[in-house]
Amino acid sequence: RIDGDRLWDSIHETAVFGGTPDGGVKRLTLSQEDRKVREWFKSQCEQLGCRVSIDEVGNMFALRPGLDDNLAPIAIGSHLDTQPTGGKFDGILGVLAGLEIIRVLHDADYHTRHPLILVNWTNEEGARFAPAMLGSGVHAGVFDRSFADSRIDAEGVTFAQAIEAIGYRGPTPLGQTRFAAMFELHIEQGPVLEREAIEIGVVTGVQAMRWYDLVIVGREAHAGSTPMDMRQDALADAAQIILAAQDVARRHGGLATTGQITIAAPSRNVIPGHVTLSLDLRHERDGELDAMEREIASIIEDRCQSARATLAPIWKSPAVRFDASCLEAIKKGASAAGASTRNIVSGAGHDSVYVSRIAPTAMIFIPCLEGLSHNPAESASKKHCTLGAQTLLNAVLFHDQI
Amino acid sequence: RIDGDRLWDSIHETAVFGGTPDGGVKRLTLSQEDRKVREWFKSQCEQLGCRVSIDEVGNMFALRPGLDDNLAPIAIGSHLDTQPTGGKFDGILGVLAGLEIIRVLHDADYHTRHPLILVNWTNEEGARFAPAMLGSGVHAGVFDRSFADSRIDAEGVTFAQAIEAIGYRGPTPLGQTRFAAMFELHIEQGPVLEREAIEIGVVTGVQAMRWYDLVIVGREAHAGSTPMDMRQDALADAAQIILAAQDVARRHGGLATTGQITIAAPSRNVIPGHVTLSLDLRHERDGELDAMEREIASIIEDRCQSARATLAPIWKSPAVRFDASCLEAIKKGASAAGASTRNIVSGAGHDSVYVSRIAPTAMIFIPCLEGLSHNPAESASKKHCTLGAQTLLNAVLFHDQI
């Protein structure tokens, strides 16, 4: 049985590493705050008799031996990094529910057939270093180490510099640890479960997502003496494109978001001549996302009559369907926990997306307040956290019997 | 007679202070580059026998005695600071043409009745510290010293700290120096003179201008799991407002520009929850500007259905009409120089705007390439610079006879 209070306390214990005055958590990947939560995590796992190894991109693996060490371990994992405007649950719940499970098994002196491995993946958020799910992507062989090392944050610091700076470049070779399966518990980050008062979402897959950088080059000119019809205003073009991309997304039933925008040499009385912005496009179907991308590319060509725009794709994660046997284990696990369920597709990306390429994988969602995430007010109830962790434990134990 | 080559050489000599690889000048007010050009300016004036005094906000006054020292001096002035994407001529031409005039008079051993005073005004651009025309505004009593000192740049440095850092807090009390008149030569920064092939613009006034800060507060949320219709996207609201303000300006025959925009905690996969942007509105008539402001304020209220927006006025400079006798002197001066002229209203603000409140004032424009300014490619011909300086000299000498 999951100890809901203990799990809840651990969540709040880690929330001090990067805790913000508004109750949120700002723990950018490979920051000093991330180092602190990693050290806390390592010591907790070691106290439970686990061996913690760290790979070359900082992914942390805590191994609890099984009865049969010829079997590949079953993984439980998520991430401890957050957004700049992060909350206490996104990623963290999945790691700490795994910790709670190891505590329960440890207290009960219960030994699974498979070894268990609890993972903290590096840079899931993609907030400091694009793209998201970088550590799990490297583990799965989607990216290589030199690609990860070359990622650059807004201050010009590389991933390689940041990981050396906090001492988390580990000796474990990449992708060495094979998994029999992986299970990840996460808050939904969307409104569906709460709206329908369902306790557990059985996550059948993850929608497709693509990231782009858009650079618009117009012409700097005087705000007071340049007639409106003689301007090459890169920001006005950017504004049109941002809104048009959102219209395209609405028409296709997808999503479009711009979360970053920068004028190269901003000044109140200068018409912007160089603007950079991000574009995040998502859809449940890859084909629809192709169509959205095509429409937006042609809108950019049409609208930027005066300025020159370059749309550079920087990341592409196709739609994913999770493993049937893992989903079966989750359904049985939720039912044994007495939880109501429904199938759901994840709008957010998760480490399970990449792990699913190399091992049977599935995810469990619990509802979160108003579907809110990437926000300091992100919240989930103790009851749902407990139910989610119990479902996770049950699913792992069912899968262990296969 | 103006020595056009000497003037041209001086312009290029100062362009090294803050010169950029693309041929522009980045010499933000009170920066180290500004200190260097100030020192150069001081030494040039002193070599011509002028006494240079510096007031409490760093305005520099180079005095050349007249035949009758009971007469108030005639001022010639502009500014040596530039935009981040500045050129070689904006402001600089007006100061260096004044220097050339003093050189000519010095070489000819010619003595005017009035003393002459050549002024380099602090922070005309308003790029580092808002508002624009700050030094001349303090001199004219429009702003007080503590207001100037409290201005803050994007890095959080105050005007007071910046002026102390370069050692340009002078002992001359503010507004002490009274002027019999002021004449300012400037590039047009707009397309009119070039299009009509006119050599000299007789600047009858300056349009009204207002600056605002707009803060939009939405709600940070996940880019992948928040449905389009549940978003409080502060950047989408900003994009709509930027475009709508420009539409309002077009309809009224005015101008609207956003030159700065910042997301508080930018991340690619976070819907922006807090956006700050600047708004610069201009019109030749104050009443029309009132109407533009009202329309834009009501658009902001209408469009920001989900987010909360606050429009804060931070600067207001009413439309200005220059002095008839000064304009007369300029017309006669241009005609004596053999230049074609037309009347023109300035779209850009200038130090003459504030000086006109305390002394008879007028301005002279010359054409600039493609009307371009606040851009490294800003350019004016040696011929036009020479004609402008000759007109300025003639106007000063005519006015000296009144």
Ligand SMILES: NC(=O)NCCC(=O)O
């Ligand atoms: N779960 C989560 O917030 N992941 C971040 C990656 C993304 O979906 O943008």
Ligand SMILES: NC(=O)NCCC(=O)O
């Ligand atoms: N002349 C000039 O560029 N002045 C800056 C003030 C403004 O018009 O915005």
